[in-house]
Amino acid sequence: MSETAYVRTEMVPSLPAPSRSSGFVAWLRKNLFASVGDTLLTLVGAAFLIWAIPPLYSFFIGNAVPPGGTVEQCRVESVGACWAYIAARVNFFIYGFYPISEYWRPNTVFALGALLLIPLLWPRIPFKRLNALLFFVVFPVVVYVLLNGGMFGLRPVPTEQWGGLLVTLIISLVGIICSIPLGILLALGRQSKLPIIKTLCVLFIELWRAVPLITVLFMASIMLPLFMPQGMTVDKLLRALVGVTLFSSAYMAEVIRGGLQAIGRGQYEAGASLGLNYWQRMGFIVLPQALKHVIPGIVNNFISLFKDTSLVSIVGIFDLLNTIQAATADINWAAPTQAVTGYVFAAAVYWVFCFSMSRYSLYMERRLNTGHKR
């Protein structure tokens, strides 16, 4: 101790870094002007933004007619987006031809769906099993009874009157939810040692994958009735639902098969040697790992399914895009930007849903990847 002349007792506060290594200027230099090439790209990018932003701004905001505006405002020359039109017809876009007096029924369905889906997707909320039971079993029955009516004193509303976002969500949710288990069964069947099952699954997958969805929908709506006994009809919406579901389950099966192939033989064997039977091995050991590997592919399928639902319009179902398309013929709102505004709105709605799915899947991937990486 004695040779220590002086020991400082308090810590020196840390000073901010010299301005050349941090701060705004340094950030600029590092990220935008690091080299000649970078500088050039930055300048090109800036020029593009200066060229593109002002007209976009004036179309969507500056010259646009806000909700609550009138048709006359929308008919002015060189007007921007006619948001007033969207606001005026938004009910049609959401509910289609559903009777106005009965809007509370789809509204209840939306609210109930959100109430059940959000806690299901939120990992930290407990009671997942009950939650799943309610969402996957009880909710569809409630939706059908509520929307279709004809029971419990509810006025019947045939599916021809359902429309808009309501129908888009119904078709995509049913497609998403049903195509996963079907896809799993098909993928497992394709790996089966039993030749009959294997052949059937391969045939099914290859058949559906080789046919465009439009063809499937046309066949379902035009050909199917020809084979039906006289007087018997299958609901048009139901046919579309089945077509979309089977179509996407074939794609799902191939994605899941990719995941199954990533699981080593040792996992199957360890399960077998413990006495677990085939379904237990698959359910507890193989599928949880395989599905985790292919979350990006599965969500990719979800996203394209969501957008593909817009194809049901060609068999006369009024989904979101079809209602928007139909509304462009509304002469009460005839204006130069009426149609464009409608399509921009449609794009925005599709984008919100697809982008949310994409973000959620990224979040899930990151969550599932922590802790037990090999």
Next chain:
Amino acid sequence: MSQASEAVIDRDIDRHNMQVSSTDVAIEIINMNKWFGDFHVLRDINLRVMSGERIVIAGPSGSGKSTLIRCINRLEEHQKGQLIVQGTELTSDLKRVDEVRREVGMVFQHFNLFPHLTILQNLTLAPIWVRGVPKAQAEEMAMMYLERVKIPEQAQKFPGQLSGGQQQRVAIARSLCMSPKIMLFDEPTSALDPEMVKEVLEVMISLAESGMTMICVTHEMGFARQVANRVIFMDQGQIIEQNEPEAFFSNPQHERTKLFLSQILH
């Protein structure tokens, strides 16, 4: 042999429980043959294993050792001859296969733990779903076995967070949780770093002391000397020679056995 396995020999072995029952047949293999396509991998295998017996199978790589023990819990299917495990003959009848697998534990070279489950879940999965044991009881039993393999503190971790030796001990505990009558080991230490071999061999020795019927494919000759009742030498799909360990190592009968031993014992 590795230093680890020599070190094990220092330990005093409790031979008390290691008596072999002369009446209960655990495994009976009669004239068993197996082909992979055209390749005749197992030829006329005859083997009787008594309850409580500990058998070490040795032989050059590709001689069919793994295939033989994998036939015993039907991870591989034999095509000719008979294979009777705990009184149940293995046929293509899936119910019998499951029956046998419940009674036969297996430890693999590469552990094959379930990476998406915690150690505790790895251990309780089969007891809960195959044996129908209540969860709390299964967890209690799992903890008991984890203590037996000396890693109770790892129960909540995932397999990827454990060392190789720890993973293999978990794999042994996982099999034991099913209360098997027979344990099969397929080169349990050959994927391990040398310093981890010993901890796994010790667990296997204590298992032998408890009277478990064991068949081990291993090149740990120290372990074989110390624990085995019988060493079996295989080459080209055949059992060439079998004997008590002392006699087997000091006085091998066949040329191929001598060659193999000279290679493996330096």
